[in-house]
Amino acid sequence: MTPCVFLLSEDPAPDSLAGCLAGCWSPTALLRQGCELTGLRAAWAEHPDRARLWLLACPAEALGGQLQWLITQDLRDAPVLWWTEASNDLGTGGAADLESLAWQAGVDEVLWSHQTDRHGRQFERALARHQSPGSLSAVLRHRQHELGALRASLNDIPAPIFVKDAEGVYTECNQAFLQYIGLPRQQVVGHTVYDIAAPELARVYDAADRALLASGGRQIYESQVRWADGHLRDVLFHKAVFHDAQGRPMGQAGAMFDITERRALERQLRQQAETDPLTGLLNRRSLESQLIPRLQRAKEQDSALALLVFDIDHFKDINDSHGHGVGDSVLRLIATVVRQHLRPDDLFARLGGDEFVVVLSGVEGVHSLAQRLPARVAAQKVNLDDGRALSAQISLGAVVVPAREHTVDSAIHAADLVLYEAKRLGRNQGVVMDTRPSPDAPALRAGSA
Ligand SMILES: Nc1nc2c(ncn2[C@@H]2O[C@H](COP(=O)(O)OP(=O)(O)OP(=O)(O)O)[C@@H](O)[C@H]2O)c(=O)[nH]1
Structure with missing residues (x-):
């Protein structure tokens, strides 16, 4: 079945993309963001039974805006692929960050320009992956959507939040956590407390983590955390263990509440009272x-x-x-x-x-x-x-x-x-x-x- 690909792009689309697509998909199925909305809607409605796919070709800064536009136009019921040029100085970590950013925004798959060939096989394979509802890719897409939504909500929460696996490796954290400790995401996710905190504090956190994993349930305790500016702050930790379907502990999630000012005020009041x-x-x-x-x-x-x-x-x-x-x-x-x-x-x-x-x-x-x-x-x-x-x-x-x-x-x-x-x-x-x-x-x- 010929796919119906809706291309949202700068006008005109990059030559390299046009060249790739020309090898596999009819140019008539390509639409540009500049087209009349009514025309786009008509084209969308015209092919309800054909495999439909959004192809976004835009810089990373414009990605969120384009996805938002699709949602507000009620056009976001097909997989979204993001085709992007990888700049040479991006490196592996940078590419992973960009992919993670794209997933958070709601993209289903990232296609790198240097990986797409002139015959469009990359596009075809991606389409096949995303159009089969039971495929692993569809499940993954669903998961990524969920994860993206979860990450977006976590990032909206002002309290620092983190998730660790049973070995104490950070698997997730929100923006507030990164800002609090003053480290980039790639120096936190995939690492342990010993990589991000001074040894004496890391030992305290590690002991608390182990105690929580051993006992299960929840844990509330106070400790100090070195803030991004280098000062120690008083922090109240709220943590809980989460389990797999068999009830085995898989890791723990925690939130941090900065109580430095509250503690200072308490000390001051206590001193005044005493x-x-x-x-x-x-x-x-x-x-x-x-x-x-x-x-x-x-x-x-x-x-x-x-x-x-x-x-x-x-x-x-x-x-x-x-x-x-x-x-x-x-x-x-x-x-x-x-x-x-x-x-x-x-x-x-x-x-x-x-x-x-x-x-x-x-x-x-x-x-x-x-x-x-x-x-x-x-x-x-x-x-x-x-x-x-x-x-x-x-x-x-x-x-x-x-x-x-x-x-x-x-x-x-x-x-x-x-x-x-x-x-x-x-x-x-x-x-x-x-x-x-x-x-x-x-x-x-x-x-x-
Ligand atoms: N400057 C000042 N005076 C205080 C304070 N609290 C109490 N006083 C004064 O301390 C004085 C205590 O006086 P008295 O109890 O008569 O004691 P005294 O004059 O030292 O007499 P003797 O103990 O018999 O030597 C009073 O004049 C109070 O007003 C304070 O916080 N500051």
């Missing part, structure tokens, strides 16, 4: 939440807790004489000075106003610290606007108490009582009360700066 904004120290609430488990551990080990409470002497006078701004500077300076004398595991909090608490990670050194801190604080100066300098002093009460006898509040209260004692003794000094049941433990020791 710290005193003026000094950056822990606030009362987070001191309690960190001290409760520490106290519990000390109880289990039947050990002691060393806790210091201090406040600024006559702080109200500083505020009244120099203003709240200077008072704030004094609070910040004292926080900085005291922090320099603590270890990383010590807890340091501003309870409110001019009252601070330190919980030492061990009891040793509490006496020397209690005596040293008032002297160190008194030695510091806050510069005033008028050129003068102001120094502040603190009074400090410290307790060493058996953990089993105390709650957080009672331990702070015990230290508060010792602080009053320091004030009563003349301020600007630290006093320590050790209530451990030890015969040689000194009950009360005071020291001034």
Whole structure:
């Protein structure tokens, strides 16, 4: 049966194509895009029983437009072959990319000009492949259409999406994924995470992939991904295993959600909720939440807790004489000075106003610290606007108490009582009360700066 070939082409069609077609198909069956639409429709309707085929001869940029035109004219019910000139510098990868692009656009088969001979055998074989409904080619065409449509939809989704086989080789990904990691498609599809990510991150992804394949089902986890600009971003992965007809895992598909900004905001909110904004120290609430488990551990080990409470002497006078701004500077300076004398595991909090608490990670050194801190604080100066300098002093009460006898509040209260004692003794000094049941433990020791 003589095929009815509808050629959509630049006008005129390339000579090389015309030459090829002349060998096999009647030129009367060729139509050009420039022809009258009514003429084209008439020609289309005239041959309903003959094998019909669209032959597009256009540059890659025009392909999508031509296919779209066929669809909008309701003329897209015959196979579409795309005849194209392969430029010499395209290379194998470039040709594969172009074919993939053509399939995504809805082309059934790509015919390269250099492969078509002057007798048109290429065209005949392609026609035979595409006109037999049960042929492998028709099935493949159907699949390619589906795949093309799927790829087009995946590319419309803003979240990066990827598909891997059971060996962890990427078999598909969308445009957002390529943009996210900053790699071209050919460096991703056909490769594994070890080819596209730094080894330490690749190991994390690979372990998660293996765990998911072993367990089946779905997986949601957070990890970091190096973005195209080189920065690490926080990413939430949603992944699922897919199976073949026999239920064997074939691979996994995943979507990535960038949660970097959300995590940063959470960190900021958590920090605001846990710290005193003026000094950056822990606030009362987070001191309690960190001290409760520490106290519990000390109880289990039947050990002691060393806790210091201090406040600024006559702080109200500083505020009244120099203003709240200077008072704030004094609070910040004292926080900085005291922090320099603590270890990383010590807890340091501003309870409110001019009252601070330190919980030492061990009891040793509490006496020397209690005596040293008032002297160190008194030695510091806050510069005033008028050129003068102001120094502040603190009074400090410290307790060493058996953990089993105390709650957080009672331990702070015990230290508060010792602080009053320091004030009563003349301020600007630290006093320590050790209530451990030890015969040689000194009950009360005071020291001034
Ligand atoms: N600048 C400043 N002052 C504060 C802040 N919070 C509380 N205050 C002030 O701290 C002062 C605490 O005063 P008092 O509790 O009377 O203590 P004091 O004057 O240090 O007296 P003694 O403790 O007996 O030496 C008050 O004037 C509060 O207004 C703050 O965040 N910044």
